[in-house]
Amino acid sequence: MPYSPNSRRDPRRFSRGLAASCALALGSAVLSAAAPAAAAAGCEVDYTVNEWNSGFTASVEITNLGDALDGWTLEWEFPDGQEVTGAWNAEIDQSGSAVTAESVAYNAAMSTGGTASFGFQATHSGQNGAPGGFTLNGTVCDGSAGGDDGSGDDGDDGGGGGDPQPSGSPAGWAGENGGTTGGAGGATVAVDTAQELTDAMTASGPAVIEVHGSIALSGMNDVTSDKSVIGAEGARITGGGIDVDEAHNVIIRNIAFADWDDDAINVQDGSTNVWIDHNSFTRGDDGAVDIKRESDFVTVSWNHVFDHAKSMLLGHSDDHTADRGHLRVTYHHNFFDGSGSRHPRVRFGETVHVYNNYYRDNAEYGVASTMGAGVLVENNYFENVEHPTHVGYADSAAGRLEAVGNAFENSGAPETAGSVAGVPYSYTPDPAQDVPAIVTDGAGPGNI
Known part of the structure; x- marks a missing residue:
């Protein structure tokens, strides 16, 4: 786990896909949006939480490392039964542990190297583990411009393997x-x-x-x-x-x-x-x-x-x-x-x-x-x-x-x-x- 005393924010980064933007009111209705225009070719996500007792807020920022997108959808699963109760800058739907966040009109376009962000409020009971993975427009992202088909990690985080010209950004x-x-x-x-x-x-x-x-x-x-x-x-x-x-x-x-x-x-x-x-x-x-x-x-x-x-x-x-x-x-x-x-x-x-x-x-x-x-x-x-x-x-x-x-x-x-x-x-x-x-x-x- 990252070093983070209880009084500090607990930032968690994942090389995954993302979606974002627009106020949300959760309920029994399922939110829908137009299908994304293209699959993601690569991306990186910052997932940052600020938690208290049984609640927390999360901020999510995406960096698009692939081709420009016109509409996008981020999907993930919560590991500990967390439930989203409100959101901003994204349309979010949750079914059990599965969560989908979709772009809205004013942030649907994301250029190569561009970013988008959204946030949400949620509840947890006891554990509040971070999502184990994200997908952007159906593609599992790994922090590189080439994406990942799920068969393995082809990115480079500043550690062992990788191409001489590293992809993505370094740790730290x-x-x-x-x-x-x-x-x-x-x-x-x-x-x-x-x-x-x-x-x-x-x-x-x-x-x-x-x-x-x-x-x-x-x-x-x-x-x-x-x-x-x-x-x-x-x-x-x-x-x-x-x-x-x-x-x-x-x-x-x-x-x-x-x-x-x-x-x-x-x-x-x-x-x-x-x-x-x-x-x-x-x-x-x-x-x-x-x-x-x-x-x-x-x-x-x-x-x-x-x-x-x-x-x-x-x-x-x-x-x-x-x-x-x-x-x-x-x-x-x-x-x-x-x-x-x-x-x-x-x-x-x-x-x-x-x-x-x-x-x-x-x-x-x-x-x-x-x-x-x-x-x-x-x-x-x-x-x-x-x-x-x-x-x-x-x-x-x-x-x-x-x-x-x-x-x-x-x-x-x-x-x-x-x-x-x-x-x-x-x-x-x-x-x-x-x-x-x-x-x-x-x-x-x-x-x-």
């Missing part, structure tokens, strides 16, 4: 604010020299940039909005790094970074919706992945850091108070393998979500929360780490840090302080005891 903060798709829809450009790479990264418009072989860079090199920089098998970048500067919707994936002279990846100056996934980082001069200067909605997942000191900084400096209200970042399933510190070191950000990471033999510390930051450290595995977490560090004032469900092997006790706001997305963390096997098997290049 990079899935919010409209999601992160990188260069999807643009041309695919293969590069194997520094000049080709830097030219492709700074070209206008969306593009999927396939990195082949080993490319030597110098200094920091800009990448512009709507780009996916994806390593082919064995891809390496050495000597320099990638600068995500005032950019939006960028994916950097499946690349081995080594021996950089500044940062390997630097995200700064208000950049948003960035996904850094399945890379490795070793022997660099400064940060492996630094995120700062009002950047936001970032996910850092399934990376392997080894033989390196300064891993992941979040927040520019103690004086850069403009970072307050930004720096919403998720770190999950990363392998911090003998790296020294900053896994991450956080200033100002909230909520920074650190879950299912494997910390092994980290010389200085695991996670540090400073300058009023709010950090949730959940279901991680710490092995031979004397200081799993710090509240305050060096000259930086204390932040807030909650530690939930972590495992500690030959490690010290975590420092904690205060409370931290929940996250608005759904996720299902792996048990902490399973993290070493899961992460060592899946983190780094070549494991997508």
Whole structure:
């Protein structure tokens, strides 16, 4: 289950279909609408509940990942006998556990990449489990543009399998604010020299940039909005790094970074919706992945850091108070393998979500929360780490840090302080005891 204290909203996301819109009065009458104009080709659904005693409200938002629709129907089944008592922005009919929500005139049209939303009020008794699946216009959706015939999952949530150019959006903060798709829809450009790479990264418009072989860079090199920089098998970048500067919707994936002279990846100056996934980082001069200067909605997942000191900084400096209200970042399933510190070191950000990471033999510390930051450290595995977490560090004032469900092997006790706001997305963390096997098997290049 997602981390959600009783006083907080319990957001649940499903890669499923959806329908929406119009006030509803439930009763014995069956509501009807015109048949949808087309089958859905793919979609994603946010299902968020706010519950009390025996009642709850639910908000549902659909993102259409397939062809444009002119009319749509969402169907699902409640697992625990929940009953809808009222709704808005949709026509809803319920028969037993089966529920159907249909579009109305003003939201029947949904373009590719478009969204629609609706809500309802319902009752429950005891349990209030989320629907196990949704269908849109008769198609079971899985978060990808290709749909699903029910035979298996062909989407990609930032975990193990999938195509080099991922479909849908990643788990965590990079899935919010409209999601992160990188260069999807643009041309695919293969590069194997520094000049080709830097030219492709700074070209206008969306593009999927396939990195082949080993490319030597110098200094920091800009990448512009709507780009996916994806390593082919064995891809390496050495000597320099990638600068995500005032950019939006960028994916950097499946690349081995080594021996950089500044940062390997630097995200700064208000950049948003960035996904850094399945890379490795070793022997660099400064940060492996630094995120700062009002950047936001970032996910850092399934990376392997080894033989390196300064891993992941979040927040520019103690004086850069403009970072307050930004720096919403998720770190999950990363392998911090003998790296020294900053896994991450956080200033100002909230909520920074650190879950299912494997910390092994980290010389200085695991996670540090400073300058009023709010950090949730959940279901991680710490092995031979004397200081799993710090509240305050060096000259930086204390932040807030909650530690939930972590495992500690030959490690010290975590420092904690205060409370931290929940996250608005759904996720299902792996048990902490399973993290070493899961992460060592899946983190780094070549494991997508």
